[in-house]
Amino acid sequence: MKHIEANDPDVHRLILREEERQACSLTLIASENHSSKAVREAMASHLTDKYAEGYPGRRYYGGCEVGDDVERLARDRAKELFGAGYANVQPHSGTQANIAAYLAMMQPGDRLLGMALNAGGHLSHGFSRSHTGQLFEAASYGLDENTGLIDYAALEKLAQEHEPKVIVAGGSAYPRLVDWQRIRAIADAVGAKLMADIAHPAGLIAGGLIPSPVGIAHVVTMTTHKTLRGPRGGMILTNEDDLKQPLNSSVFPGGQGGPFLNAIAAKAIAFGEALQPAFKDWGRQVIANAQALGVALVERGLDLVTGGTDTHLVLVDLRAKDMSGRDAEELCLQANLVVNKNLIPGDPRKAMETSGLRLGTPAVTTRGMKEDHMVELADAIDRLLTGGESEVAGVREKISALASDLPLP
Secondary structure: OHHHHHHOHHHHHHHHHHHHHHHHOEEOOOOOOOOOHHHHHHHOOHHHHOOOOEEOOEEOOOOOHHHHHHHHHHHHHHHHHHOOOEEEOOOOOHHHHHHHHHHHHOOOOOEEEEEOHHHOOOHHHOOOOOHHHHHOEEEEEOEOOOOOOEOHHHHHHHHHHHOOOEEEEOOOOOOOOOOHHHHHHHHHHHOOEEEEEOOOOHHHHHOOOOOOOEOOEOEEEEEOOOOOOOOOOEEEEEOOHHHHHHHHHHHHHHHOOOOOHHHHHHHHHHHHHHOOHHHHHHHHHHHHHHHHHHHHHHHOOOEEHHHOOOOOEEEEEOHHHOOOHHHHHHHHHHOOEEOEEEOOOOOOOOOOOOOEEEEEOHHHHHOOOOHHHHHHHHHHHHHHHHHHHHHHHHHHHHHHHHHHHOOOO
């Protein structure tokens, strides 16, 4: 970063601070990961300077020959990775991918049915303060109170009552597998399109480790920076020929201007990495680590929503500890353990306080952690939740020692 240091020491200092923060802490935020050096180099390439409104072969600017090849490469790798007939790699984020997909399948004011936020859904699935909740007439489905699993019977009843144009499945804090076929049958019965948002488990699906909705859902959306371990961004897939042009038009010119060619190149690199056998091995370890972490937390008396996990995340119910997610997050942060508060089903607290803690294993697995490390992390979390401030110094020393042995990529 010699040019940043020479031209803007203030920014240089901040970047170094962030690098040090990541290196000296351990990240258990389920939606974060550490990308490869190759991905980060692509983000800093000359491609960032090129304007390329439109699509390969149909740009509104000249000089896009290389940009066209970059985007074609990213699309081809995405299609191979997920077994899809179409990929749009231009969305800047998962939320923008979701909004573009909705507007390709319905009109403002139409009805949308998505998973409730406190059931593990996402803001962009129709939450009232999201544009998705303002653009569409949104209703929410939830979980079975006894199991913490999706209540498919209640979902079917809601779909019959609401008659939505689109049902969106998938979430940001749901630790179990989704029955894509069952929700597709519900959608078909009410004349709705099914959209699968796989932002969280995309990498596990790409590795063939959990069931894929591609070919079942009409449209699949995702982010590229969580379990796909790429740059921050979004993507849309479909196998439906009649949706390909509407999806393209909804992304551009509908919701975005020029794509970020540097990010698309970084996506291509990440997809190429995900096509290698080592990526599947990494994904297996991500799941094994999440399950080991869940078991260790339960052994220490903590409650998990659904009792465990099939994916990369566990959702801790803190009500028995009489502690808010916000307070637990702050305690962990003081000890260099980065986690995030999260709503749980039936949460009596507000979204900025919560009664839950969401923990994920992608980032620590990327740094080389295995199941035995998860026991150590569970011990650290239990010490903090039980002993409070008195345990912070000791846990921080432990976390810093672990982090120093496991360098960033």
